[in-house]
Amino acid sequence: MADVLKKVPVREQDPKVRATNFEEVCYGYNKEEAVEEASRCIHCKNAKCVTGCPVNIDIPDFIGAVKEGNFEEAYQIISKSSALPAICGRVCPQESQCEGKCIRGIKGEPVSIGKLERFVADWARENGIKPAPAAEKNGHKVAVIGSGPAGLTCAGDLAKLGYDVTIFEALHKAGGVLSYGIPEFRLPKDKVVAAEIENVKSLGVKIETNVIIGKSVTIDELLKEEGFEAVFIGSGAGLPMFMGIPGENANGVFSANEFLTRNNLMKAFRDDYMTPIHHGKKVAVVGGGNVAMDAARTALRLGAEVYIVYRRGEEELPARKEEVHHAKEEGIQFHLLCNPTEILVDENGWVKGMRCIRMELGEPDASGRRRPVEIPGSEFELEVDTVIMSLGTSPNPLISSTTIGLDTNRRKCIVADEETGQTSKEGVFAGGDAVTGAATVILAMGAGKSAAKGIHEFIMGKK
Numbered sequence: 001m002a003d004v005l006k007k008v009p010v011r012e013q014d015p016k017v018r019a020t021n022f023e024e025v026c027y028g029y030n031k032e033e034a035v036e037e038a039s040r041c042i043h044c045k046n047a048k049c050v051t052g053c054p055v056n057i058d059i060p061d062f063i064g065a066v067k068e069g070n071f072e073e074a075y076q077i078i079s080k081s082s083a084l085p086a087i088c089g090r091v092c093p094q095e096s097q098c099e100g101k102c103i104r105g106i107k108g109e110p111v112s113i114g115k116l117e118r119f120v121a122d123w124a125r126e127n128g129i130k131p132a133p134a135a136e137k138n139g140h141k142v143a144v145i146g147s148g149p150a151g152l153t154c155a156g157d158l159a160k161l162g163y164d165v166t167i168f169e170a171l172h173k174a175g176g177v178l179s180y181g182i183p184e185f186r187l188p189k190d191k192v193v194a195a196e197i198e199n200v201k202s203l204g205v206k207i208e209t210n211v212i213i214g215k216s217v218t219i220d221e222l223l224k225e226e227g228f229e230a231v232f233i234g235s236g237a238g239l240p241m242f243m244g245i246p247g248e249n250a251n252g253v254f255s256a257n258e259f260l261t262r263n264n265l266m267k268a269f270r271d272d273y274m275t276p277i278h279h280g281k282k283v284a285v286v287g288g289g290n291v292a293m294d295a296a297r298t299a300l301r302l303g304a305e306v307y308i309v310y311r312r313g314e315e316e317l318p319a320r321k322e323e324v325h326h327a328k329e330e331g332i333q334f335h336l337l338c339n340p341t342e343i344l345v346d347e348n349g350w351v352k353g354m355r356c357i358r359m360e361l362g363e364p365d366a367s368g369r370r371r372p373v374e375i376p377g378s379e380f381e382l383e384v385d386t387v388i389m390s391l392g393t394s395p396n397p398l399i400s401s402t403t404i405g406l407d408t409n410r411r412k413c414i415v416a417d418e419e420t421g422q423t424s425k426e427g428v429f430a431g432g433d434a435v436t437g438a439a440t441v442i443l444a445m446g447a448g449k450s451a452a453k454g455i456h457e458f459i460m461g462k463k
């Protein structure tokens with residue numbers, strides 16, 4: 001009998017092998033493992049795990065169905081609340097959400113809710129099961145800007161209510177960060193992302209790619225000339241930040257966004273694609289979040305020796321623990337409590353190294369985390385030929401600067417009501433990273449869901 005205090009372990013690719021390929025790291029549960037793990041759930045009344053899920057999946061009931069071997073029923077329960085379960089099961093920070101609240105976690109390990117969600121969604125896809133069809137069309141048109149998790153969720157929920165929904169996407173491919181940011185080895189693009197986008201389309205949602213709102217057409221034109229009664233902005237936060245240190249303009253310095261987009265969206269890692277990408281031999285990735293881990297592990301798979309350079313300590317790393325663990329297993333080296341002060345450049349304008357200074361942690365700052373303070377005289381040089389800056393992103397100002405009456409805050413984020421997504425402009429709603437700044441897939445989905453409700457109430461209220 002397995003230890004009920006522990007999760008059923010999940011099978012993964014061997015770290016030495018996976019460090020050289022782009023295949024998925026985690027294999028997920030098979031049927032037997034899923035049923036065994038589901039049996040650890042005690043089906044709590046007023047289950048705390050549900051309060052930790054921003055889209056309120058009925059976790060006890062879906063796990064109960066898995067326990068009985070009713071995988072199709074489990075899928076239909078999940079898809080009432082989530083349009084993207086195979087994606088969330090792979091990338092959501094469950095440890096700080098549903099699993100963080102699971103009662104099993106008090107005395108042992110929480111139920112592996114994320115891996116069970118992934119199992120159910122994968123099983124449904126492999127068995128051709130689709131979400132329940134949408135309602136009859138109600139004759140109302142809504143536009144959604146951006147096809148990331150916020151936009152897809154808002155569009156899917158509105159389609160289920162009968163709306164005629166069109167998503168406008170600036171890139172040539174739908175999915176937002178799911179397609180261009182998160183690497184193939186964590187989130188397979190064709191098998192998982194494209195399949196879940198097809199599920200949203202199967203609800204009747206139309207997706208028009210290569211349309212940049214604010215350039216191709218404005219929000220005011222959508223509302224006044226194109227017959228849309230409401231617009232949801234889910235345009236994300238895709239504008240990378242830099243440090244402003246000397247040498248940052250050198251050849252061989254990239255933003256993590258550019259590096260990952262070339263690789264994921266434009267498939268630079270595949271021999272059958274022409275996309276150019278810089279194959280560094282020694283790469284420093286500056287930052288400690290999920291994006292930094294993804295950039296580091298991508299550079300490693302392209303053949304480099306890779307260092308993470310982060311100004312705080314291990315405890316403060318913002319990346320998911322699982323990602324840090326995987327990165328270490330694969331051989332990424334961590335230079336913690338260490339900050340770059342200059343990029344060193346050779347006579348041809350290429351990176352030849354990075355000057356860094358060691359840090360120690362002082363008093364907590366506004367974010368509540370202990371502030372990193374430089375240790376005088378501790379400078380040293382790191383020999384690298386490539387630097388990838390992964391310091392966070394902010395929303396692109398294109399939409400706010402071309403939409404009259406749309407308020408933004410100091411951080412250039414769109415101001416929107418948390419409950420309804422309503423912005424300062426009538427008929428215009430917003431959610432996801434465009435409102436919060438860079439956050440998570442599930443928070444973006446939660447915001448898309450709330451906005452769909454807000455839009456429905458707004459349009460029905462006009463009648």
Ligand SMILES: Cc1cc2nc3c(=O)[nH]c(=O)nc-3n(C[C@H](O)[C@H](O)[C@H](O)COP(=O)(O)OP(=O)(O)OC[C@H]3O[C@@H](n4cnc5c(N)ncnc54)[C@H](O)[C@@H]3O)c2cc1C
Pocket residue numbers: 091092093145146147148149150151168169170171174175176177178181182183211212213214234235236237238260290291294396398399431432433434438439440441442444
């Ligand atoms: C590399 C990386 C790894 C990450 N890893 C994780 C993780 O493991 N777990 C997790 O929960 N979160 C992770 N995140 C964060 C998460 O992906 C985002 O919080 C989430 O995708 C935000 O969703 P969104 O729909 O608001 O925006 P996005 O996913 O950014 O989608 C916005 C879409 O809008 C489009 N767009 C922008 N402007 C316009 C315009 N003017 N007209 C038309 N379309 C426009 C963009 O092209 C994009 O497709 C990661 C982020 C990155 C970059």
Ligand code: SF4
Pocket residue numbers: 040041042043044047048049050059060063101102103104111113
């Ligand atoms: S809190 Fe844990 S044990 Fe209780 S219903 Fe949720 S997953 Fe099951």
